[in-house]
Amino acid sequence: MNEIHRPLRPEYDVVVVGGGPAGMGAALGAREAGAERVLIIDREKEAGGILWQCIHAGFGLHYFKEELTGPEYAQRFLKQVEEAAIDVVTDAFVLDIDRELNVTLISSAEGIGMRTVAAGAVVLAMGARERTRGAIHIPGTRPAGVLTAGLAQKMVNIMGCLPGRRAVILGSGDIGLIMARRLTLEGVEVCGVYEIMPYANGLNRNIVQCLHDYDIPLTLSHTVIEIHGTHRVEKVTVAPVDENLRPIASQGRDIPCDTLLLAIGLIPETELARQLAIRIDRVTNGPVVSSTMETSMPGVFACGNVVHIHDLVDFVTEESLLAGRNAGTYAIKGQLSKDTIALVPGEGISYCVPHTISPDREHTIYLRVRRPQERCSIVLGDLYERRLRYAFPAEMIRLQIKPEHLQGFEGTRLPVELRVP
Template identity: 45%
Template sequence: MEAYEVIVIGGGPAGLAAALAAHKAGSRVLVIEREERLGGILKQCIHDGFGLVRFGEKLSGPEYAERFIDEVLELGIDVLTSSFVTELKKTGAGFLVSVVNRHGVTDYQAGALVLATGCRERTARQVLIHGTRPAGIFTAGTAQHFTNLLGQLPTRRCVILGSGDIGLIMARRLTLEGASVLGVYEAKPEPSGLTRNLVQCLEDFDIPLYLSHTVTRVFGEERLTAVEVAQVDERIKPVPGTEHIIECDGLILSVGLIPENEVAGQLGVPMDAAAKGPVCDNRFMTQVPGVFSCGNALHVNDLVDYVSESGEMAGRYAAAYAADGTDSGEHIAFKTDDSFLYLVPQQLRLEDRDKKGVLYFRSRNARRNAVFTMSINGKTAYTRKYGQLKPPEMERLEIDFGKYPIQKGDELRFEIKEVMG
């Protein structure tokens, strides 16, 4: 059985960054990727806008991924593609990873694991659209794959349900390829995508956005022929009498992303109900010692730059854990109120209370003149002002915990408050 200090599951931007960081920290690393090529979702994201934070320039998705892939190959890091993890087990020496590919089933030993499995899209059945099951209904990512990688236009006349970023980007992409995008329908009263994508992908192309509207039925036998849309009330329930039919041959779903954590479930990794990813500490280690999580498997990010950032930290700390093999086990749990949609990480290692830490969070509601507050035992210790916060826009915040007298047993509470003026 071949042994590695660190095994990274997932060869997208998070996994590649984790592998590079672990390798540079001195670990022998193996990357396991289920697809034929490395790069994850970036392979099909041919639009630019990637790398502004990390590289200070606009790159397409493939260009961004290529920089990491080239370095992984140059450093000789072991990579398995077209390979699937079928089983994970905790052992006395670390972890047993069973992998199946064209060569059969092979077991590998790892001192530490990095879960960089990305996220998946919600489907039509998960948003309870009634009707038949004709061809012509695609998730936004599938439509992107057809258009950008296969060179096939999946629809000529379509409706997009959901205003997530991939859906907005596909509204523009399909329009550029000659398709007619009849409208983007969003059940919530506010858009779900980034402001820049609303402007660049919808407004610049005169594509209408209908808020508080949803698709209630689909029609067609072999191929989609029409959809029924309706207004919804504050409980996201269709309003009777507002239904109307739109003839189309395509329905594109951009109704949310969910962190992919099926393999984490095999190890009993506890999950955060809000972020949908593992509960982790400031080193991105989950509550199963030796198992680290990063990127969109941990929580859905807006920018790939932050996906890579969390991957680097997870990889570096995984290498340190593999070398040492011990864990202090002492943490301070972060407390949050309902002003947050989520806050990641959820814990601070007691031994790291004198170091800087990175927090990622989303506000539950849109807020202007907001103040992010950290209190210790009820006393305000840190504040940060924001002109506005929006749920679709993730915020990154770096706090130097060493500036504050944090002790074992202290309560660290985070709140977002709206202030006047």
């Protein structure tokens, strides 16, 4: 169904690119800040994003304080979007954003076609793409039956068809684990989940409820080194890896299967940001953002998985409401106060978002550590210490920084480090 509340206006206060949880949160944030004309542009026939295919429970525990499924979480936000009189153009694709923030889109929705709308501020909320076979260079033939876990999820949960009969899953992130259970429930035989790292990447909750419950083996420090098959996958070769993650091919063994699911991570969808020559963080592969979620280009904000890959949609919502509020304020006032302190990821920290902060406000800082560590601290210079019983790369760490933590600090660079006593 092509839904739009009213004809597209020629001008908007805030234009949000992407109608998933990040885009919906940003649009609502912009309305909260007083922006009256807000537009969401979405690729699908309905906003909501990836949540529609995430039919499992576990969403909303932080934000709504109750456990929802993905579609339930999406619908709650869509309802708010509708009530806030936010325009939504679906079946649409943004072709270009120019430096004056004119947004050119094309839509197959009735009566739209190709349009350019002027924006007071833009929020990039395009989410992420799944890494594919090409990203990790799995050798072998190129038969049918090799697909990403998220695509398989869409096939099963939305399109109502099965990707195969006997599957091997590479990657133990939550999407891989969730799909191991999902395929099993639909009658597909899941031979096993293989993970190149010596530790699982998904939540223990998912290892127990998706793998143990169905006797699906998880094999760590292993990867797929070859795909076999002429027209359809016939088997894959898995092999252990050494401490440098190099496969030991001599110890490889073949597993007959007709499907290989890849759950090997997500990459922010940054084409538009790159077209605008927005600064990109080399670790997150997403835009560098200030504490207002503004990118290096004034008036262009970003939030959600396009900035960094989140574990929980609740935190996407939190970050997006902030981005939207600031985009709304920018559209009304023309500028925002600048940050003065750069956060510099140091020892043991792979990245932190935002990239800069200001001593006059409260901040939520999201970060990831490089390696698993028990009994440690995250420190911001000598200003702040947060003790942790554990830190895992797969679990995002969230710090609340208050102005009093930064009191008296006059530097411009603040190192963020993992400290082990």
